[in-house]
Structure formats: C-alpha cells, structure tokens
Amino acid sequence: MKQWFARRYLDLLGSIYIYNEHRGYTALDRVLEAVKAKHPEATELIAAVEKHRADERKHYTMFKRWFQLRGTMPIALDRTFGHIDRFIEITFGTSIDSLDTDAIIASDDLFERLCRVISLTEKRGLKQVEILLDHPLVKQDKALHKIFEVVHVDEPDHFLPYDKWLAENQRRMPNRREVWIDRMIHSELLFIKLPLLFLWFGAPRRKEWRDAGESNPKPTPKIAVPG
Template sequence: MTNIIRRFRDRYLDVLASVYIYNEHRGYTSLDRVLLAVRAHCPDNQEFIAQVEKHRADEHKHYHMFKRYFQLRGQMPLRVGRTCGHIDHFIEQIFGCTIDELDTDAIIADPKLFEKLCRVIMLTEQRGMTQVDILLRNKFIKKDKIMMKIFKIIKVDEPSHWLPYHHWLSQNGDVRSTWRERATDFWIHKSLMLAKLPAIFIRRGTARMEFWPDEAEDILFEGTNAN
C-alpha cells in the first residue's frame, strides 16, 4: 500500500469513527429521554420498555467500542459536533427544536407526537442499518480488523433498534411514515454523505476532542451528588 493510499485510508477511518462516536453518544443520551416518554406513555407495556432499554444499552456499548478504537490508535476523535448528527437534524426538522429542547411532557400527553417520535427513531435506525451493510463491503473497513469487528456487532444489534418502534406503531398507532418524514430522512443522509463528511475529510484543521463525551456525564453526575 502506497503512503498516499494509507494516508487516505487512515483519514477516512478517522472521520468515519469520529462521526460514529458522536452519533452513538448522542443516541444513548437521547434515549434516556425517550425512555421517560415510553415508561410514562406505555406503563403497562413492559416488553416495549425492555426493548427500548436494550436499544439504549446497545448504543452505549457501541459508543465504548469506538472509544476503545481511538484509544488503541492513541488519539482523540475529531470534534465533529451536531453538524454530523443525523438524529439532531431529524428532530429539529420534524419537531422544530433541538433534542435537548424536546418537550417530553408534551410528547407523553399527545399520542400523535409520541407516534411521530417513534417514527423518527424507526427511520433513523433503518437508515443506520442500511449504512452498516454498505460499510461492511467497504475495502478500507474490510482491511481494518477492529473496525470490521465493530460493524459486525452493530449489524447484529441494528434490527432490534427499529423493530420495537415498528411493532408498537403497527399495534397502537400509524406505522406509515409521512412524505415529509421520509423526505427529511433522505435529505439529511444525502447532505451528510455528499457535503458535510467530505468537508471534514478535506479540512485538515478540524480540532480533536479534548476529553471524552462521557467524561462530561461523570462531571455532571459528581456535581449533582455534591449538591
């Protein structure tokens, strides 16, 4: 492998893993709020609650797999931020606010909003499953044993991340996504693939994280205990 190809591959994997570690962290922390809504909206549906809990646990596991990947590389992830967050943009486009501003009480109280949230999560996870299949055929991924192992694990987990929402919607709501929801998902994906990720790849000045995202959670937890 020539030096140029090696540098290209290393940069590709660096950007890819940085985007994934952001989205996995954003995923499991956001699912904490989803769990609150699910437990309140469906208190008697223990199966659905357990499935969402597993979804959250899997996202947390995936985050730590990518964290370990960077630790083995001896570097921190690139600081990509919400620019590369699929769920960030999806929530903003459909609900008109950021994930952190999402009104959990309103979603619990309004069945239509709860259904909409479930469809957004379902579409996001279906998109993620398709993307993993593509990545497992990527020649750079196939030559990196650790990345192959990570994405094979994610591939096994992915169906259980959208099927629970699909099943619940099929039994209790409207599983059919709206034209706007499908178009938003498509546009976000294309903008990430064709514009935002290539821009990060080319822009060599992108800074790296100074601390791991979950370290901020530890600091917040310690501060809460201190009070």
C-alpha cells in the first residue's frame, strides 16, 4: 500500500509539474512578443525573459524524460491545474490563449500587471520546490529529486527581472489582493484539486507529448542521478 501511495503521489506531482512547465514556456512566448514590441531597448530584460523561457523548456524536457523512464505518460491535465492559467484568468478576465498582446503592449498598466503575476507565480514555485526537496517521497526518487534541485537553482532568475523592471519604472509591487489570489490558487490546488485527482483512478493519460507539434524541439536531456 505504501509503495502504491508513493507511486500515485509522484505520478500526480509529475503530471502537474510537466503541465505547468510546458504552459510556462509557451506562455512566455507571448511575454517576449510584448517586451520586444514595448521595450526593444530593454536588452537586459529581453535576455532575462529568453533565459526564463529556455529554463522552463529545459524543466519540461526533464520531467518528460522522467516519465519516459517510468514507462508511462502524464495524466492529461488542463488549465484548471495551471497556476499561471488561473492567475491570468482572475486578474485579466481571460485565458492565456485569449490574452490580448496588443493591448498589453499599448498599456503600461497592463504590462505592469503581467509582470506582477509572473513574479508572484515564480516566487510561489520557488517556495513549493523548497518544500518538495525535503519531502520524504520525493527524496526516495533520486531522479525526481535531481530535477527539483535544478529547478531550485534556476527559479530565482525567473522573478528577479520582473521585480527589477517594476522598481526601475517606479511601478508598484504586488498588493494584498494579488498576494491573496496567489495563495488562494495554491490552496485550491493543494486542498481541493489534488485530493480529487488522487481519487480519480480513471483519469485519462496523454496520448502524445505536449511538445509533439512544436518546430525544432530540442533533444530530451538525460537526468543525472547521483549514486
């Protein structure tokens, strides 16, 4: 029973993370479009967003390799399990796919709001990874633990550039409402969605990888497992 519980928990954890990592780097394509159009002179910020995008892609491929080593596909989750999805929907009133990039480019206030959403999402991710690195079930899976170690190293670079832009442009940092939304989304996932998913034994699995239709996908990296 303990072995089944551990495998089930890690299966769900991996499925949630691989969805969010893929959603992260594909959504950042929209952010890059906005930054390059709005602030073409901000080469430092553009480079930081490009690195953020590359890291998210790297993390996705590491989780992909982890599932391949287990001989299974991730559970087919949708945007209801995406932190950035829910944050965008609540703060902008639309899905990421329907986000009006032109409107964000034209409005300093909307671009500022987007920076705060990304910053809060990435800070939440760092906190959660720190918890998981000390989780006994994660520690038992050396490959998965190694992935989270890599994510933990990369994560600070993902929110600092957006905080820096807000500060340099004399824009406000997240207020109480935005911080509350972040906590609510996390609590909703942790205490409602994850338990329900755990009990949904017939949850369908993906038939193909999310990056299957992407042009020039990079090779899936090997996971270095210590010991």
